Amino acid sequence: MAQLNKQPVRVRFAPSPTGGLHLGGVRTVLYNYLFARQHKGQFILRIEDTDQTRYVEGAEQYIYDCLDWCGLVPDESPLHGGPYGPYRQSERKAMYRQYADQLIEAGQAYIAFDTSEELERMRQENKTDENPSPQYDRHTRMTMRNSLSLPAEEVKHLLDAGTPYVIRIKMPEDETVVLQDLIHGEVKFESALVDDKVLLKADGMPTYHLAVVVDDYLMKITHAFRGEEWLSSAPVHVMLWKYLFGLDKMPVWAHLPLIMGPQGKLSKRDGAKYGFPVFAMNWTDPKSGEMVEGFRERGFLPEAFLNMLAVLGWNDGTEQELFRLEELIQKFSMDRVHKAGARFDFDKAKWFNHEWIKKGKDEWLYDEMSRIPGSVFYQKEKEFAVRVIGLVKERCSLLTDFNEQAGFFYHSPERIDADAVKPKWNEDKAVFFRRLSERYATSAAWNAQQLEQGFKELASESQLKPGDLLLPFRIMLVGGKFGPAVFDIAGLIGREQTLSRIHTALEQFKSRI
RNA sequence: GCCGCGUUGGUCAAGGGGUUAAGACGCCUCCCUUUCACGGAGGAAUCACGGGUUCGAUUCCCGUACGUGGUACCA
Missing domain, CATH: 1.10.10.350 (Arc Repressor Mutant, subunit A)
Structure with a gap:
C-alpha cells in the first residue's frame, strides 16, 4: 500500500458489453473518473467480453456513446488505445493461460473435467433443505472428476484424449481472508466457505475472476472500484492476488453501494413499470427489438444527470447538492460514500435537471435542445428561440417539457380553454x-x-x-x-x-x- | 439454507454518548404574481426491535427482525 501511494493512480471501469449502461454503471464510471482526475491519474475503460455467448451487437459502441455524452472519456480504452492494450479481454485470451498454469504448478488450482450434466447431478444429489445450493468446494471436490480426485495417469489420459476441462482455484481449508475496503472497512471471509471458482473455461477464456486479477495487475491498476454485488467473490480475487502477484501489489478496493429501484435492485424493467429511464441513453436490444429509455432522450442534461448520480450515495458533508463536475473532482472522497444502497427517486432526479435548466445559459440550452426530436426551437431563427427559452425555462424540468411550454410561441394554440x-x-x-x-x-x-x-x-x-x-x-x-x-x-x-x-x-x- | 453487506421521516441524507435530530426531494398551507412557474414563509413526517455498557444511548457492544447481494464454464 505504501508503495502504491507512490505510483500514479490508475483506475478502471470494466463493463461487459451485453446491453445498456444503467444508472449504477454510470455512477461507477463517475466515481472512477472523479477519483482519477482528483489524483491526476488515469481512467481506463476495459471491455470484459470473455463470455462469447453473451455478445451483443452494438453494446460496446453504446458504452462509448454514453461516456461521450456524459463527458467521462477514458484515457485508455479499446477505442483510444494506450500502453497497456489490448483493452478487450477477448483479445487478451492468450495472456491468461500461463497464470492458470502457474497456479496448477503451485497446487493452488486444479484441472476439472466435469461436464455440465455432472455438475448439475452433483448439485441435485447434494441438495437439501439446509443447503439448497451445494458448492464445488472442499466437501464435494473429491467426489468429482478432477486432477485432485483422479489418478495422475487418468488425468494425463484424459488430457491426451483432448477431453474438455476447466481450471478451478483450490480454496484453502482454513484461512481468514481479510479485505480492506475504502467504504466498508475491514471485511472478512472464511476461505472454507468459498467455493472453487472456475478460473479458465473450457473454451480457453478466463472467467471474470481470473481476468480481473490478471488485467488489473498487468494494467497497473492501483484502485479498483466496483459494485457491491462483487463483494461476495472478493475473497477469490484476494487469494488470486496473493498467489499470483502478492498482496502488496493488490489494488485498493472500494465496493460501491447498489442503486435500488422502487422495490429491490433497480432493473431495466423498473423503467417501463414506473415510467422513468434507467439507462444513460436509449438502448434497443438488437435481438428482441425491445427498447429501454435513456436519461438523454428523456430530456436530461448530462451535467444534471451526473450531479444527481454523484450525490446518490455521496455528499460532501455540507448542505450543498448542486455540483459541477470540476467541483466534484475537487470534493469527492470515497470515505464519504454511504454504505447502504440508495433508492433511486425520479422526482429528485427531475429536480436536479430543473435546477440545471434554471441555471443554464439560454444559448447553451438551445444547443442542448438539438437532441430533442421535433423540438420547436428549430422552426425559426436562433435569436427568437433563445429569447423564448429564457422566458419559459423555469417552467421546465426536462428538455422535453419545452415543446409544451414554448409551443405557442411557434404556432397558435391548438385548443383554447x-x-x-x-x-x-x-x-x-x-x-x-x-x-x-x-x-x-x-x-x-x-x-x-x-x-x-x-x-x-x-x-x-x-x-x-x-x-x-x-x-x-x-x-x-x-x-x-x-x-x-x-x-x-x-x-x-x-x-x-x-x-x-x-x-x-x-x-x-x-x-x- | 449458507456467506457477505446494510438499516436516521415516503425518498436522498447530515449528525454521532447529553441536540428543539440539519438540509434537500415529494406532499400540505400561506405570501408574491390578477395564469402557471420561479421566489419566500410555515406545516405534517424519522433514529427497525430487544438486551446490555453508561449517570445518560439514535450514537458503543451483542442478539433479533427486515432489506439487499452472492451462492454459474455470467459479468
Missing part, C-alpha cells in the same frame, strides 16, 4: 378585445411595455379592470392558464399572430359561451 374564461365572460369584454385589436393593429411600437400600456389605457377607458381581462387575453394567446407574462408573449409572437389569435378566440367564445 374556453371554460377558463366562460364564467366571467360578457359582451363588454368582447367589445374590449375588439377595440384592443383595432388599437394594436395601428400601434406604432410593438413591445411588451407599449402593449401593456395600451392595454391598460383601453381598459380604463372601457371602465374595466385590467385584472379581469388578463386571463382571457392569456387564454387567447396561449390556449391555457400557463406561460410567462402575457405582454412578453404578445411582444414576441408579433402583431400579426396576436391579432389573429384574438380574432380566432373571439369567434370561439361567441359560439361556445
Whole structure:
C-alpha cells in the first residue's frame, strides 16, 4: 500500500458489453473518473467480453456513446488505445493461460473435467433443505472428476484424449481472508466457505475472476472500484492476488453501494413499470427489438444527470447538492460514500435537471435542445428561440417539457380553454378585445411595455379592470392558464399572430359561451 | 439454507454518548404574481426491535427482525 501511494493512480471501469449502461454503471464510471482526475491519474475503460455467448451487437459502441455524452472519456480504452492494450479481454485470451498454469504448478488450482450434466447431478444429489445450493468446494471436490480426485495417469489420459476441462482455484481449508475496503472497512471471509471458482473455461477464456486479477495487475491498476454485488467473490480475487502477484501489489478496493429501484435492485424493467429511464441513453436490444429509455432522450442534461448520480450515495458533508463536475473532482472522497444502497427517486432526479435548466445559459440550452426530436426551437431563427427559452425555462424540468411550454410561441394554440374564461365572460369584454385589436393593429411600437400600456389605457377607458381581462387575453394567446407574462408573449409572437389569435378566440367564445 | 453487506421521516441524507435530530426531494398551507412557474414563509413526517455498557444511548457492544447481494464454464 505504501508503495502504491507512490505510483500514479490508475483506475478502471470494466463493463461487459451485453446491453445498456444503467444508472449504477454510470455512477461507477463517475466515481472512477472523479477519483482519477482528483489524483491526476488515469481512467481506463476495459471491455470484459470473455463470455462469447453473451455478445451483443452494438453494446460496446453504446458504452462509448454514453461516456461521450456524459463527458467521462477514458484515457485508455479499446477505442483510444494506450500502453497497456489490448483493452478487450477477448483479445487478451492468450495472456491468461500461463497464470492458470502457474497456479496448477503451485497446487493452488486444479484441472476439472466435469461436464455440465455432472455438475448439475452433483448439485441435485447434494441438495437439501439446509443447503439448497451445494458448492464445488472442499466437501464435494473429491467426489468429482478432477486432477485432485483422479489418478495422475487418468488425468494425463484424459488430457491426451483432448477431453474438455476447466481450471478451478483450490480454496484453502482454513484461512481468514481479510479485505480492506475504502467504504466498508475491514471485511472478512472464511476461505472454507468459498467455493472453487472456475478460473479458465473450457473454451480457453478466463472467467471474470481470473481476468480481473490478471488485467488489473498487468494494467497497473492501483484502485479498483466496483459494485457491491462483487463483494461476495472478493475473497477469490484476494487469494488470486496473493498467489499470483502478492498482496502488496493488490489494488485498493472500494465496493460501491447498489442503486435500488422502487422495490429491490433497480432493473431495466423498473423503467417501463414506473415510467422513468434507467439507462444513460436509449438502448434497443438488437435481438428482441425491445427498447429501454435513456436519461438523454428523456430530456436530461448530462451535467444534471451526473450531479444527481454523484450525490446518490455521496455528499460532501455540507448542505450543498448542486455540483459541477470540476467541483466534484475537487470534493469527492470515497470515505464519504454511504454504505447502504440508495433508492433511486425520479422526482429528485427531475429536480436536479430543473435546477440545471434554471441555471443554464439560454444559448447553451438551445444547443442542448438539438437532441430533442421535433423540438420547436428549430422552426425559426436562433435569436427568437433563445429569447423564448429564457422566458419559459423555469417552467421546465426536462428538455422535453419545452415543446409544451414554448409551443405557442411557434404556432397558435391548438385548443383554447374556453371554460377558463366562460364564467366571467360578457359582451363588454368582447367589445374590449375588439377595440384592443383595432388599437394594436395601428400601434406604432410593438413591445411588451407599449402593449401593456395600451392595454391598460383601453381598459380604463372601457371602465374595466385590467385584472379581469388578463386571463382571457392569456387564454387567447396561449390556449391555457400557463406561460410567462402575457405582454412578453404578445411582444414576441408579433402583431400579426396576436391579432389573429384574438380574432380566432373571439369567434370561439361567441359560439361556445 | 449458507456467506457477505446494510438499516436516521415516503425518498436522498447530515449528525454521532447529553441536540428543539440539519438540509434537500415529494406532499400540505400561506405570501408574491390578477395564469402557471420561479421566489419566500410555515406545516405534517424519522433514529427497525430487544438486551446490555453508561449517570445518560439514535450514537458503543451483542442478539433479533427486515432489506439487499452472492451462492454459474455470467459479468
